Amino acid sequence: MPDARTQGREPPEELPDDCTEEAERNYSRRQAPVLFGFRLPLGRQATMLLMGLLIGVAGGFGAIAFRWLITTCQDLAWGPGDTALGRIEAASPLMVLLVPALGGVLVGVITRYMAPEAKGHGVPEVMYAVARKGGVIRPVVVIGKALASAVCIATGGSVGREGPIVQIGAAMGSTLGRLFRLPVNAVRMSVACGAAAGIAGTFNAPIAGAFFALEVILGNFSSNAFGAVVISSVTATAITRSVLGNEPAFQVPAYSIHSPWEMWIYAVLGLLAAGAAILYVLGIEWFEDRFDALDRVPVMLRPAVGGLIIGFVGLFLPQIMGVGYDTIQPMLAGEVGLGMLLVLLVAKMLGTGLTIGSGGSGGVFAPSLFIGAALGGLVGGIAGHLVSFPIGSPGAYALVGMGAMVAAATHAPITAILIIFELTNDYHVILGLMVSCIIGTLVSQRVLKQSIYTMKLARRGIDLKEGQEVNVLRSVQVRDIMRHDMEIVQEQTTFAQLVDRMVLSPHYEFLVVDDDGRLVGIISVDDIRHALPRLSTQGEEFVAADLMSRRPITVRETDTLDRVMRCIARRTYEEIPVLPADGEPRPIGVIRRDDVIRAYNKQMLRADLGGSVSARMSDSTQQRLWAAIGPHVLGQVEVPEVLNGRTLASLHLPARHGVEVILIEHPERPDDSRYELPRGETVLETGQRMLLFGERSKVERLLEQWT
Template identity: 40%
Template sequence: MKPDEHSQSLLTLSLLAILIGIMGGIASWGFRMLIGLIHNFLFLGEFSPYYDANVHTAASPWGVWIILAPMLGALVVAWLVKNFAPEAKGHGVPEVIYSIHYEGGKIRPVVAIVKSLASSISIGSGGSVGREGPIIQIGAAFASAVAQWVTLPVHQRVTLVAAGAAAGIAATFNAPLGGIVFAVELLLVSISATTLLPVALAVVVATHTGRFLLGMTPAFDIPALQMPTFEQVPFGELMIFIPFGLLMGVVSAFFVRGIYWAEDRFDSMPGNYYTRHVTGMFFVGVIFYLFQHFSGHYYVQGVGYATITDLLNGTLGNPWFLLLLFAAKMLATFLTLGSGASGGVFSPAFFLGGTLGAAIGQFAQMLFPELSIEPAAFALAGMVAMVGSATGAVITATVMTFEMTRDYNAILPIILSAVTAYAVRKRLSPESIYTLKLIRRGQPVPEGLQAAIDVARQVRDVMTPQFRVVSDGDTAQASPQIGLQFQGNRIQGVIPPQVTLPTDASPQPYVVVSPNEGLVEAMHRMNLAEVDYALVSDSAEPYSVESIIGILSADDIARASRKTADLLR
């Protein structure tokens, strides 16, 4: 812990989490109002913040000139990102993960402001991105600012960052369980009472605040899906979701790789950020204008929730048109994010999985009329399979989709499709859409939870109990054993293995730890002191030779980690 950092009690951390939850709920409401304000002004010429994304936008009075809307948005987004916060570019979640693993949870406060503006403009002007990634980054940035203001140490700061991110996504989707599971699956580095309580408190308060400001209805309010009836899915129909999941895994891997392929293509184009982003958004504008002109709705612009609502209501029944929507949305998302927009990938992935799933459901209904196949069930399963496999957050996607639709009957097909798709994506593309961005920058992070065995270990479980003792002034011959140099019964330093004193080196510095101390805490103390050795003592006089019962070295820790690796393969 740095001198200016102060560890706080769990009660204080919980109170800060409540504050972050309030801020997350208000930020979610404000972000949606800002999106509505920009969208209504650019598409309809109206100055109003009220915008229901689940309802199709009316035809713009600008006609074909609506193509200029995403281009104008691109100019402003590029200016904001380039001049104030480069971290605001893209889908946001990788930057939060990076801050946790590489920056100790520190996020510049300006990121919250710039991300709010840039993402609301990208979405409101018609870009094919979602609002979940931005609100995650916005909530995390608010939480980081609070943690830095209170001067919390790293482990408490990253907990609050995860709490802020979870609060943002929970309030945005009215999905408190999904918010908690998202933090557990992707953000928290350990799961315990001291990490889970602040996250849960922030999520509950943010969801309550969001419901007060935005209402109680689920994200996709489809009454037919919320019928409190429970039906057994026929076994034959259930088995169809295995090959369906295999297909969704392949599509997910293509989606993950395709976004960064598009990003590379735009980066290699002549010109600068402004010209590349405007070019990409010009083609996005052309795509959604053509849909409006020939089919009556913009369909692929923005978050796409209106189209998803149509899928779940069963009002889009032509499988070939659904495949066209799928291909157009994929292209629009590649153009939007690849050229440099600011926005999330959850919503595009929901759209892609939903349209492809509904199309396959329609085809399956034609091929197997004897089965009671519901295309809406395939749409739901496709949404979860696409989001879960692309992001690596399978449980989050499953729980969140249930909270967003309140449809429990589709849970078995959803689980079967999602885990199958995830396994296939993992095989074809080992990195998720989040971790791949960091890998490309040379910043590897884990995907998913790992067994936290080191947290459960104590120093006595890893230390070396054998060591030799050498008096100060004596010659210590090279030996495979670690040695202690002492003078007058006081320890002067540690003699590394295979070192001859005084010819090879001088004794090494050390810290003193208790045998019952946690291994992680001991590692933390060694790291702060910048030493490779910790002397293990269970005595009130820890600096005497007689009190030392073992030595914990960096090599001991490395050996323990190698054994842990066998469990994590």
């Protein structure tokens, strides 16, 4: 099953098969950027390279501005100081306790009133925008995420700055792509360029930034996107180096492989990193569930509760507060004892879970590095006391542990390997790093199907790994498309009667029931054909009970089409009996293979059209019509009072008006749940906005009727 992040994204729009020179020129013009109403005379590749350059500049300066904002907030929260950890250690106990809580209050206000997307660690929102929303990210996210994350990090939240700068850079890329009126695929690639610029500018690692965008954000290594992403990553790195200097994020120890037997230790480190990553991801999920259950605490104040607990832990372990780079450095130098490494490993997991779970804003990448460094230092220190052959220093294992933990948590081993490689500029680190990262990733993927980035989406029913088509099939229930007309026969129905009914019936299968109406078997046309050679011997004694398959595959009316497709794949039946949801084995209808395919195509069209125009609905309340496909248009309208409380099915829009509702917007909801793919039982409410699809005249007629 293909990765959903490649669905609707690659390959880009293709030229028609019967392409003429005029068609090719028209295609190129559609791909060219538009600025202030003027279409720039650039081809597709040149356009994306130019966009990569512009987004790289924006992302580079954005990374610099974000780091300055964090430092400014730290000065305001803790007073001036050399390092973030030093400021916290020098503060009074009352400040350590209250500052994170006050920071949580500010974060709650920002995420409630300015940008709900700023809540959490940011990367899942970017992945969702690329996979489902045509790369659309609201411009306000740049400001909202920067403020929320800077406040959270500066006041002691146990999160990192990499996730926020990815989301900030991606929002910049999305905004520039739409400003130039680029097609959907180009906007998606612009988002990836922004993410690459953010990572590259933060870590001073242009190669890792590019591969992060391709491996994590886009989910593929398309040559169409590679050039623009690399240009963006390199540009952002050049800008940050010119302003902040060419210093790596960490001063790493000298690294070397002392014995081939060390590879076994690195393999063990990979296994342990997988276990730590699984606990890390599930821990964040657990804290989110616990805070969601706090019904008596307003959502806006929950980050303050998490901040208060972080402050209390910080009284004893201030190292877990903030990004944690000041503590990772002594771990790499081997200056932290084994006992303290174990305590910090557990405390950082809990601290990050508290911050993210309570609704704080910040990344999970830096905490992964922190936890990995602590784990690697532990493994290296313990191995040094147990093995007889020479091995590297605990700091060297801490370095590899950072990469292994990132790989296991994010399921992105290439990015993890390249980041550590660029931090060291030493090829010798690759051997042990590759062993740990690959083993950690494989074990983590085997046990936990979702990464730390996709888990949040999976909890909302969005499975990027299984593909958009599976999510679409899971959005439709059997009862929505089942047929109530079916052919039912009794067990004692004779062969002659069966043949007579089958000749006149439009159905492929007959459902066999007992005297109480319970399903006991199914007879298909193939069953009749295979029984013909036996007819001469059994004659009139041949009845339905002799022909039927006694263990028919059935589905419940509440099952999804995903299950139906899996059932169809197991048997060649064209129709599958549908049973009621209460468990009774009495058939209430059938569902046909072609009905499933038709419903799938219809839902895919809805998802594709809805995703590509959802941004236009949020960006403009003025425009009412957009061109779509041929003579068809998309139109938006607020739900009128006359429809309030009615279900969509009760309107019979396709039959009466020739118009489909393909998307419903809930303006009052946060962005991740703002848009809904409607179903028959969807209840309409005033204040919602509907997106209609149909021929222009029919859509315009409805718009006039409802406005």
